[in-house]
Every structure is written in C-alpha cells, then in structure tokens.
Amino acid sequence: MSSHPVVIDEPGKRVLLMGNEAIVRGAVEAGVDVATAYPGTPSSEIGATFARIAEATGLYFEWSANEKVAFEVAYGASMCNQRSMVAMKHVGLNVALDVLNPVSLRGVKAGLVFISTDDPSQHSSRTEQDNRWLAKQNCVPVLEPSSPQEAKDLTRVGFELSERLGLPVMLRTVTRLSHMRSDVSLGPIEESGREVGFDWEGFSYRVAGFEKLFRRHKERHEKLDRAQAEFEDFEYNELKLKGGERLGIIGVGFSYNYVIDALRKAGLGDDVAYLKLITPHPLPERLVSKLLTSVDRVLVVEEVDPFVELHVKALAKDIAPGLEVMGRMSGHLPREGELSPMLLDGALAGILGTSSETEDRTDLEEESSKLLFDRMLTLCAGCPHRASLYALKKAVQAVKGDLMGVVVNGDIGCYGLAHAPPLNFEDTYFCMGASIGVSQGMAKVGVDTIAWIGDGTFFHAGIPGLINAVVNNTPIKVVVADNEIIAMTGFQPTPQTGRTAMGKPTKRIMIEDIARAAGVEHVEVVDPNDLEAAEAAFRRMLEAEGVAMVIARRLCATEALRAMRPDKPVPYLVDADACTGCKICQNQFGCPALVWDDEAGRARVDSTLCTGCGACVQVCPVGAIRISEVA
Amino acid sequence: MNAFRLVISGVGGQGTLLASRLLAQSAIEAGLPVKIGETYGMAQRGGPVMGHIQIGEGVDSPQMRPAEADALLGFELGEAVRRGITYLRRGGLALVNTRKLPPVEVISGMVEYPSQDSLLSLLKKVTEEVVAFDATALAEEAGDPITTNVVILGALTASGMLPFGEETVVNVLRESLRPAYFEMNRRAFELGKEGYVKALGN
Numbered sequence: 001m002s003s004h005p006v007v008i009d010e011p012g013k014r015v016l017l018m019g020n021e022a023i024v025r026g027a028v029e030a031g032v033d034v035a036t037a038y039p040g041t042p043s044s045e046i047g048a049t050f051a052r053i054a055e056a057t058g059l060y061f062e063w064s065a066n067e068k069v070a071f072e073v074a075y076g077a078s079m080c081n082q083r084s085m086v087a088m089k090h091v092g093l094n095v096a097l098d099v100l101n102p103v104s105l106r107g108v109k110a111g112l113v114f115i116s117t118d119d120p121s122q123h124s125s126r127t128e129q130d131n132r133w134l135a136k137q138n139c140v141p142v143l144e145p146s147s148p149q150e151a152k153d154l155t156r157v158g159f160e161l162s163e164r165l166g167l168p169v170m171l172r173t174v175t176r177l178s179h180m181r182s183d184v185s186l187g188p189i190e191e192s193g194r195e196v197g198f199d200w201e202g203f204s205y206r207v208a209g210f211e212k213l214f215r216r217h218k219e220r221h222e223k224l225d226r227a228q229a230e231f232e233d234f235e236y237n238e239l240k241l242k243g244g245e246r247l248g249i250i251g252v253g254f255s256y257n258y259v260i261d262a263l264r265k266a267g268l269g270d271d272v273a274y275l276k277l278i279t280p281h282p283l284p285e286r287l288v289s290k291l292l293t294s295v296d297r298v299l300v301v302e303e304v305d306p307f308v309e310l311h312v313k314a315l316a317k318d319i320a321p322g323l324e325v326m327g328r329m330s331g332h333l334p335r336e337g338e339l340s341p342m343l344l345d346g347a348l349a350g351i352l353g354t355s356s357e358t359e360d361r362t363d364l365e366e367e368s369s370k371l372l373f374d375r376m377l378t379l380c381a382g383c384p385h386r387a388s389l390y391a392l393k394k395a396v397q398a399v400k401g402d403l404m405g406v407v408v409n410g411d412i413g414c415y416g417l418a419h420a421p422p423l424n425f426e427d428t429y430f431c432m433g434a435s436i437g438v439s440q441g442m443a444k445v446g447v448d449t450i451a452w453i454g455d456g457t458f459f460h461a462g463i464p465g466l467i468n469a470v471v472n473n474t475p476i477k478v479v480v481a482d483n484e485i486i487a488m489t490g491f492q493p494t495p496q497t498g499r500t501a502m503g504k505p506t507k508r509i510m511i512e513d514i515a516r517a518a519g520v521e522h523v524e525v526v527d528p529n530d531l532e533a534a535e536a537a538f539r540r541m542l543e544a545e546g547v548a549m550v551i552a553r554r555l556c557a558t559e560a561l562r563a564m565r566p567d568k569p570v571p572y573l574v575d576a577d578a579c580t581g582c583k584i585c586q587n588q589f590g591c592p593a594l595v596w597d598d599e600a601g602r603a604r605v606d607s608t609l610c611t612g613c614g615a616c617v618q619v620c621p622v623g624a625i626r627i628s629e630v631a
Numbered sequence: 632m633n634a635f636r637l638v639i640s641g642v643g644g645q646g647t648l649l650a651s652r653l654l655a656q657s658a659i660e661a662g663l664p665v666k667i668g669e670t671y672g673m674a675q676r677g678g679p680v681m682g683h684i685q686i687g688e689g690v691d692s693p694q695m696r697p698a699e700a701d702a703l704l705g706f707e708l709g710e711a712v713r714r715g716i717t718y719l720r721r722g723g724l725a726l727v728n729t730r731k732l733p734p735v736e737v738i739s740g741m742v743e744y745p746s747q748d749s750l751l752s753l754l755k756k757v758t759e760e761v762v763a764f765d766a767t768a769l770a771e772e773a774g775d776p777i778t779t780n781v782v783i784l785g786a787l788t789a790s791g792m793l794p795f796g797e798e799t800v801v802n803v804l805r806e807s808l809r810p811a812y813f814e815m816n817r818r819a820f821e822l823g824k825e826g827y828v829k830a831l832g833n
Contacts, residue, residue, distance in 0.1 A: 016652065016656050016659055176668060176693060179670075180668050181652065182665060182666045182693070183659050183665055257691040260691045261691050261692045264689065340696075341695070345696070358699075359697060359698035359721075360697070361698060361717050364717075364753070364756060364757070365717055367716075368713055371745050371749060371753060372712065372713055372745060372750070373709065373734050373737060374736070375642070375677070376736050377677060377678045378677050378734070380677065420735065421735065421736065421739055422735075422739040583740060586738055586740060587739055590735060592677060592735065594738065596737075
C-alpha cells in the first residue's frame with residue numbers, strides 16, 4: 001500500500017483529500033507534535049487519520065477519554081512548547097468548555113488549534129448548535145475554511161496565528177466541508193524540532209507569581225484586538241468591490257461556495273459586490289465597513305446562526321444607518337437548518353426580483369415518496385444490541401407485566417437505534433451519559449427506569465452518574481450495551497479494548513471493575529446472543545434491590561466481520577419445510593439478514609448479509625433456522 | 632467546457648464511497664479539478680448514501696441543484712429512483728442496478744417493496760436513458776458481490792460520458808486496490824462494460 005496522501009512529502013502535488021484529512025495534512029505541514037480527539041460525526045476522520053499516520057510521522061496521537069481530557073492533554077503539550085491539536089464534534093466542545101475558558105484566559109505557548117466540526121441540519125447530531133458563539137464567549141479567534149484546500153492551509157496558518165497571539169485558535173468546519181473531497185495541492189512539511197520545556201515564566205505560579213497569571217481578562221482582550229487587526233488584512237478574506245454595486249453579499253466560510261455558485265448561475269458575477277469572510281470572529285470591522293458603506297443592501301450568508309449578521313447590523317447602525325441588512329434574521333434565508341445552492345438561488349431571486357431557473361422537481365419527489373419507503377435506519381445484521389433488546393423486552397414483560405412498566409432512557413451511540421422498529425424499546429436519549437443521570441431523577445420520584453448506555457459512552461461520561469446513584473441510594477437499573485468498540489463513529493477503541501489509538505497494547509479497564517469499585521453490588525456480565533441467559537440476567541437486575549447493572553457484552557458484528565477478513569462467516573439458513581411463515585423473526589427481531597420470500601411465503605436468510613451469529617435460531621418458535629453446511 | 636456532474640446513490644456498505652473516490656482520483660490523474668459531496672450520516676446502519684461528483688471547472692459547492700446531474704449511478708433500485716428523480720437532468724443517463732436491498736420497514740412487514748416496473752416508470756418521467764441491469768449478479772460472476780461498485784464503474788466507462796478514457800480508470804483501479812483484489816475487480820469492470828452494452832440492446 002502506498003503511503004497516506006496526508007504524509008506525502010511532495011510540495012505542489014495534487015491529491016484527493018477529504019476536508020477532515022486536509023486538516024490533518026495542515027497540521028502535519030505545521031509540524032504538529034501532539035494531537036488528541038474524541039470521535040463524533042462529522043469529526044471522526046480527523047482522529048482516524050492521525051491514528052493511521054502518527055507513528056510514521058513521529059507525532060503523538062490519542063483518542064482521549066472525552067473532549068475535556070483531550071483538550072487538557074493538548075494544552076499541557078502547548079505549555080511545554082509543543083504544537084498541539086484537538087478535534088471534536090460541535091457538542092464535544094460543550095464537554096471541553098470548562099477548560100477552554102482558562103486556556104484562552106491564561107494563553108498558550110506553542111500553537112494550539114482546536115477543531116469544531118459543526119453539523120447544520122443535524123445530519124448525525126442531536127443539535128445544530130453554532131460553536132462560534134462559544135468561541136466569542138471565550139475570546140477565541142475563529143477560522144472558517146471554505147474548501148479542503150483552505151482547511152489544510154488555514155490549519156497551518158492557525159498554528160502560526162495561535163503562537164503569535166498567545167491564544168488558542170478554533171478552526172470551524174461544517175459537515176459538508178468535513179465530508180467533502182476535492183483535489184488539494186500539498187505544501188511543504190515543516191520539521192517539528194521545537195525545544196521541549198515547560199514555560200515557567202508563562203505559566204508557573206511559583207516563578208511568575210500568582211497575581212501576574214491570575215487576572216488576565218484585559219490581556220485576553222488585547223490579544224483579541226491584535227487578532228482583529230491581523231484579520232483586517234488577512235489574505236484569505238477577499239473583498240470584490242468595484243464601486244457602484246447596489247447589493248453586497250457576505251459569504252462566511254463554507255457558505256461562500258453557495259454565494260459564488262448562485263452568482264455564477266444568475267450571471268451576476270459583475271453586478272454584485274461580495275466579501276468572502278474566513279474570519280467571523282473577531283470580525284474585521286474596517287474590512288466589512290468598506291462593503292457596508294458602498295452598497296444599499298447587504299445579504300449575510302452563513303451556517304447556522306446569524307452570528308456575523310448580528311454584528312453587521314450593530315456595525316451598520318453607526319457607519320451605514322440606511323443600509324438594509326438581510327440574512328437569517330430578516331427572513332431572506334431560513335432561520336435554521338443547512339443552506340444549499342437552491343436556497344441561495346431563491347434568496348437572490350427574491351432580493352433582485354428575478355426568477356430562479358432551476359427545474360422544480362417537488363411533484364415528482366412527492367410521487368416518489370408515496371411509492372417508496374423511507375429506508376429507516378436499523379441496527380446492522382448480527383448486531384448484538386438487537387439480541388440484548390429482544391431479551392430485555394422479554395424480561396421487562398415478565399417482571400413488570402407490561403413493556404410500558406419502565407421508562408427506557410437511552411444514550412448516544414448505535415444502540416440509540418433501540419427506538420427504531422421492530423424493537424421500539426427506548427423512550428429518551430439526550431447527551432453523553434445522561435441515561436444514568438435522568439434515570440435517577442425519575443427513580444427518586446418513584447418512576448421505574450432502565451438506563452441503556454453503551455461501553456464507549458459509559459467511559460466518556462457515565463461513571464460520575466453511576467457513583468452518584470450509589471452514594472445517594474438511588475436504585476437505578478443500568479444495562480451496558482457493550483459491543484467492545486466505539487462502533488458508531490468508525491470502530492475506535494474504548495479503554496476496555498486494550499489497545500491505544502496508535503495500536504500499542506495497553507491495560508484493559510473493565511466496566512464491571514469500575515462498577516464494583518463505584519459500589520454497585522449487583523453486576524453481571526452476559527453474552528446477549530445467549531438469549532435465555534441474557535433474559536434471566538435482566539430479570540435478576542430488575543428484581544434486585546439497589547443499583548444493579550448488566551453488561552451485555554459481545555463484539556460489534558461489523559467489527560467482527562472486519563477482524564475475520566479475508567475469511568467470511570458461515571451463514572445460517574431457514575429450512576423452508578419447517579418454517580411456518582409466522583414472521584416472528586422479522587416482526588419482533590428484525591435482523592436485516594432475515595428477508596421475506598414472497599413466492600414461498602417463508603422467511604429466508606440473505607447469505608451475503610448474515611454474520612453467522614446464530615441469535616435468530618433462538619427466536620424461531622419451530623426451530624426452522626440452522627447453520628448452513630460448511631463447505 | 633461544462634463540468635461533468637454525477638450522482639451516486641445506494642445503501643451503506645455497497646461501496647459507493649469507494650466508487651466516488653476512484654472516479655475522483657481518475658479526474659485528478661486526468662488533470663481535472665474535482666469535488667465530491669457526500670451524504671452518509673449513519674450509513675453504516677443501513678441508511679441511504681448519496682454522493683455528488685462534479686468534474687471540471689466552474690464548480691464551488693459540492694452539492695448539486697435538482698435536475699443538474701448528467702448521469703446517475705444507482706447501486707440499489709429504490710435508492711436510484713429516489714435520487715434520480717431529484718437530481719438527474721432531462722435526458723441524463725441512469726445506470727440502475729436492479730438488485731433490491733429491502734429496508735427494515737419492508738423486512739418487518741410494515742410496507743412492501745414497490746415493483747421494478749413502477750419504480751423505473753417513475754424514473755422514466757425524467758429521462759428515457761435508463762439502463763437497468765443486475766450489477767450485483769455480474770459482481771458475483773466476477774467473484775464477489777463487493778465488486779458491484781466496479782461493475783457499475785465499468786458500465787459508466789462504456790457509456791463514453793466520462794471526460795477521461797478507460798485506461799485512466801483502469802490505472803487508478805490498479806494503483807488504488809490491493810494487488811490481490813485487482814484481477815477480480817478488473818473482471819468486474821469488464822463485465823460492467825459488457826452489461827451496459829447488453830442492457831442497451833434490451
């Protein structure tokens with residue numbers, strides 16, 4: 001295999017890179033020393049790429065326990081003069097926010113760039129929060145690239161900027177950028193080679209003195225002023241203004257693509273002034289003012305919130321009072337959700353009173369949605385969570401007499417699909433670890449619950465909640481859906497895996513040991529694919545007094561298939577003579593490998609999907625499913 | 632020259648992402664700029680996957696507008712129609728794998744999978760150029776259903792629509808795939824080309 005394009009040392013070569021990979025390339029070009037991350041879509045490929053290349057390039061990478069720890073590790077390295085990067089999805093910054101504040105207040109030594117991958121329209125998130133507000137709250141400069149090329153270039157620039165200013169720098173992407181691929185022209189790779197040493201004068205109470213280090217709000221503001229001054233002449237911000245234009249458009253970061261495509265399609269490239277704005281915070285007010293004072297109307301185009309728009313309105317009040325400011329606040333663009341080329345075409349047409357020429361296909365789309373299923377998400381063929389849920393439902397039915405006898409509080413991960421048919425056994429999920437927390441409030445007021453949490457999520461944010469339950473005598477019932485990997489985001493290791501991000505063996509930290517150390521007396525580990533044993537364990541858990549936990553442990557089916565390559569599993573089959581066509585295996589269990597043969601009126605196993613787990617054998621009431629002969 | 636625009640649709644695990652990357656790499660080898668926009672939020676869990684590939688100058692956004700695609704690579708019957716009716720331009724080429732991957736709502740008996748005729752008739756409201764064949768069967772003939780993506784690449788190459796030649800695609804296949812898998816994929820590519828010609832005749 002040829003080496004990963006992220007590490008090729010051929011300046012000027014054009015390679016195909018995903019936005020997230022381009023960020024890693026930028027960090028490599030900047031000679032980054034330490035990188036950390038916690039996985040989460042759409043950021044995960046950043047860490048996955050670091051994991052692949054770390055050893056070859058001599059940098060250090062880890063998947064940290066959570067985003068806060070990841071940020072702290074990166075900061076520690078920065079204080080010792082080593083360039084560091086930390087990557088996370090937008091909601092990960094909520095977890096790391098507690099440390100971002102002191103980092104920006106105290107400042108950094110070597111460059112520290114952190115990546116926030118925001119997710120407009122919530123393609124794979126529970127919110128479309130705009131993290132530029134969090135950067136503003138913490139006086140952090142923000143770079144918003146518009147393409148993979150800029151994602152690479154600005155990552156490199158971000159390190160230099162961070163060092164010059166003494167502030168952490170946020171590089172903000174959106175899903176469309178993180179996941180797009182395009183040709184990227186490589187730059188030279190800088191040697192790391194910065195001398196390692198703790199910056200005593202910069203960070204030590206003992207050496208620099210407590211008072212000098214403690215109250216720094218004024219210094220932080222001064223740094224931000226310097227950032228603003230740099231952004232006034234920042235080469236990546238582009239103002240196209242020839243004079244006499246009536247309309248101006250500000251395209252922020254990735255949204256700039258929609259602006260330029262819409263102008264091109266409408267043939268308006270020469271008649272409209274525009275500013276490509278890569279630095280939404282701090283806003284280069286002089287640069288923006290040049291546009292605002294030259295036009296009658298300005299449209300601000302950005303993902304997701306009217307972050308720049310609000311600032312532009314405030315600025316216009318003083319320097320261009322008659323200016324009409326349009327965007328997401330004025331209703332010219334939708335207030336929430338991701339933008340698109342179509343939305344920009346429509347907004348431009350509305351503003352200019354022209355018509356958009358794109359053919360409308362909504363009638364055909366309606367016809368299609370009447371004819372065609374939605375293709376709902378489901379757990380994979382052979383997924384052990386399916387077996388766990390099937391057994392858990394049987395146990396709840398037996399103990400409570402009613403499936404509605406418990407509130408099932410789920411958590412973040414593949415197993416969150418417990419709410420999907422045909423299993424339909426989940427009521428809530430909120431944020432990492434919340435299943436264990438909210439279950440306690442319910443239990444305290446007499447509502448029975450099950451906390452349904454994955455192994456990765458348990459390590460990330462479940463442990464304090466578990467300790468809280470034990471110490472406050474709140475008898476919650478916890479099922480850990482332990483598939484021995486962080487499957488949802490691309491099979492990253494958990495602390496239980498026994499292997500680091502860089503592939504080195506390490507100590508395995510077992511969930512049952514943590515639970516027992518936290519004072520949980522009823523802890524069982526069971527293989528969910530043994531449905532009878534799993535159901536019995538769940539029953540004992542439900543009937544136990546005090547906090548009780550069952551760890552349903554079996555390796556993720558997809559990871560198991562990956563691990564056995566190039567071998568393939570031996571599939572199961574349905575004996576068509578024995579099958580009665582009752583459909584229990586489909587209507588109640590619902591493994592995608594069990595398909596319905598219309599002609600025969602019988603279930604059939606799709607041998608290309610079957611993972612050979614055999615759980616369905618126990619579901620069939622007449623014993624019609626068995627393993628196929630081994631060739 | 633206008634950019635060549637292509638939509639790829641399928642289901643997670645079908646190798647659509649690899650197909651996109653092979654095409655994009657071919658574009659780079661041919662000296663052309665390329666952009667791929669991908670939508671695959673939770674694709675690994677059986678969800679729909681879609682890729683927009685735009686090859687050539689004058690493209691900034693990786694997402695297309697409706698009715699802009701010159702060609703559709705439909706890896707799965709239902710998903711091909713879902714995306715084709717939105718993105719394929721009038722008279723564009725639809726390459727459709729007729730193999731069905733029933734979603735969970737079909738498997739669990741909530742709805743039925745629509746007939747191939749009803750689905751293709753809907754697609755034909757956008758274009759008459761519908762080339763439908765069982766690409767998965769050809770992949771199985773080549774040695775593994777996983778090569779369905781390369782069968783479809785072969786069919787696209789045979790259509791002559793790509794802004795670069797067959798040898799560019801084959802070279803990228805050779806350089807990008809593990810040597811142990813190249814011969815099988817080469818067979819799949821050839822079967823895809825033949826499949827296209829045969830399906831045209833039908």
